[in-house]
Amino acid sequence: MTTAEKLKKILVEELNLEEVTPADIDDDAPLFGEGLGLDSLDAVELVVIIQKHFGLEIKDMDEGRTAFQSVRALAAYIDGRLKS
Amino acid sequence: MTHPDSRIVIRGIGAVGGFGCGVAALEQALSGGEVRPGRVALPMTAVSDMAAFMADTVLLKDFLPVKALRRVDHYSRLALLGAHLALADAALPEADRAGLGVVIASGHGATGITFAFQDSFINDGDICASPTHFANSIHNSAAANISIMLGAAGPSLTVSQFHLSVPSALLTARQWLLERRVERVLFGAVDELSRLTSHYWCRQHGPAADGTLPRPLRTGADTAIPGEGAAFLLLSREEDAANGGYCTLDSVTTGRNLPPGPLSASPGLLLLGADGIQATGRRYAEAAAGSRIACYTPLYGSMPPGPAFDIASAALILRSGVVFPTPAGDACDFPAAVAKGGEPVGPGPVGILTLDDDDGHGLISLGSL
Numbered sequence A: 001m002t003t004a005e006k007l008k009k010i011l012v013e014e015l016n017l018e019e020v021t022p023a024d025i026d027d028d029a030p031l032f033g034e035g036l037g038l039d040s041l042d043a044v045e046l047v048v049i050i051q052k053h054f055g056l057e058i059k060d061m062d063e064g065r066t067a068f069q070s071v072r073a074l075a076a077y078i079d080g081r082l083k084s
Numbered sequence B: 001m002t003h004p005d006s007r008i009v010i011r012g013i014g015a016v017g018g019f020g021c022g023v024a025a026l027e028q029a030l031s032g033g034e035v036r037p038g039r040v041a042l043p044m045t046a047v048s049d050m051a052a053f054m055a056d057t058v059l060l061k062d063f064l065p066v067k068a069l070r071r072v073d074h075y076s077r078l079a080l081l082g083a084h085l086a087l088a089d090a091a092l093p094e095a096d097r098a099g100l101g102v103v104i105a106s107g108h109g110a111t112g113i114t115f116a117f118q119d120s121f122i123n124d125g126d127i128c129a130s131p132t133h134f135a136n137s138i139h140n141s142a143a144a145n146i147s148i149m150l151g152a153a154g155p156s157l158t159v160s161q162f163h164l165s166v167p168s169a170l171l172t173a174r175q176w177l178l179e180r181r182v183e184r185v186l187f188g189a190v191d192e193l194s195r196l197t198s199h200y201w202c203r204q205h206g207p208a209a210d211g212t213l214p215r216p217l218r219t220g221a222d223t224a225i226p227g228e229g230a231a232f233l234l235l236s237r238e239e240d241a242a243n244g245g246y247c248t249l250d251s252v253t254t255g256r257n258l259p260p261g262p263l264s265a266s267p268g269l270l271l272l273g274a275d276g277i278q279a280t281g282r283r284y285a286e287a288a289a290g291s292r293i294a295c296y297t298p299l300y301g302s303m304p305p306g307p308a309f310d311i312a313s314a315a316l317i318l319r320s321g322v323v324f325p326t327p328a329g330d331a332c333d334f335p336a337a338v339a340k341g342g343e344p345v346g347p348g349p350v351g352i353l354t355l356d357d358d359d360g361h362g363l364i365s366l367g368s369l
Helices: A004-012 A038-055 A061-067 A071-083 B021-032 B058-062 B072-089 B111-124 B131-137 B141-150 B162-178 B194-207 B240-245 B278-287 B306-320
Strands: B010-017 B038-041 B049-052 B099-103 B154-159 B184-191 B229-237 B248-257 B269-272 B292-294 B352-355 B360-368
Touching: A004 A038, A004 A071, A038 A061, A038 A071, A038 B184, A038 B269, A061 A071, A061 B049, A061 B360, B010 B072, B010 B162, B010 B240, B021 B248, B021 B306, B038 B194, B049 B194, B058 B072, B058 B352, B072 B111, B072 B141, B072 B184, B099 B141, B099 B162, B111 B194, B131 B141, B141 B154, B141 B184, B154 B162, B154 B269, B162 B229, B162 B248, B162 B306, B162 B352, B184 B306, B194 B306, B248 B306, B269 B306, B278 B306, B306 B352, B306 B360
Parallel strands: B099 B154, B099 B184, B269 B292, B269 B352
Antiparallel strands: B010 B229, B010 B248, B038 B049, B184 B229, B248 B360, B352 B360
16 A cells, blocks of 8 residues: 555545545545645644654644645655654 | 512423424424333444434534634534524524623533543644644533624623533522623523543443433332433513513523422422432432422433523423423322323412432522412
8 A cells, every 4th residue: 555545545434534445536636725735734633644654753734735735745645654 | 599579471482302403393392291212323332323213413413614613613503593493483583682791601611622632632632632623622612602692792600510501500690680781691501421421421320221211200110221312492581572482581580408398388299300310319309298290301302401491391381381291201200290291270370399319409480470
């Protein structure tokens, strides 16, 4: 399972995205606003989810803002941090 | 504390439990006299599951968009559904919610999400604790969710006194109305059967044998089956009765050490909160001696919000003027007369008696409009 696929499954389950399946989530759709429709509380949940499932702490807001653009961006961020 | 001088009106009822959803489902269960329990999983015990009266909140989607519910846990969903059903039953316009207060009674609160939050501390450390779990774990979460989602702009409060939560919270609801602090009160009682509370129940009482049903008017055996659900009442002052309603809420009394023997002011019909737990069953039998009684707990199960379901049942009796049959009413060894199904309720008030396992009691009195 790729990091993006794993992420989609985690997002649906942990953010309780009712009536959304992992397959419904577009890799490049924005996570916040128009795309998946997440909000500021979800951003906090996302920080917790990334730490819990991937052991990565996101402390820098600018870093998080870039990573939280889309599933593809977040997966790339996680893969990059895990490699380094 | 009693306020027999001022009357409060029950204008709407919303109920969800093992019998189904809505006042019509409750009335149907009361008329039919039997509800079969479902099963609740017990992942932490040697037995895989046990009988329980579980409530389904799927109809909440008729009132709120699915997206608005994704952060709402099962406990608050039960409360939200009960609240919506009560307002719909009373046909209260949205414009009339400015002076609407919310009072919730709960024996245990949001146990499912609270223990999930605590488990996350143990398993992953405090830095990984979910903020959504935290928000849902605070004691007033259901009342807050109701106030926000229904636009109830009055005060909101949650009262927890285990099995006496309903009469205790009802005292506050009445007081708010009598003080004219609010125009109406959305009063509700809610508890969930979470993984933890189910486990606790099984440890305390053991799982009921397959196929058995509660026999609350038998003192010789423990026949209780746990339940979950929500029962809500829209309460207003008597002058609001022109807009319709079921009955009046005349008095609420709570206290300790009920005097031995029959109740001193015996109502025309006494609804007992006896739920098949042997120890309290004996006390109910003593308190009900010589009274004309009914008991509907086998329709929704054993749970702290039980008295609110009894109030809803009594309100339906007072509106129709006819008593519903007591489930397993022939299996009674209380020194009391079980009212037959279809009998006229009679002229006296209907009392609702609740006893806890520690000498506490609550007595609620309802009258005809």
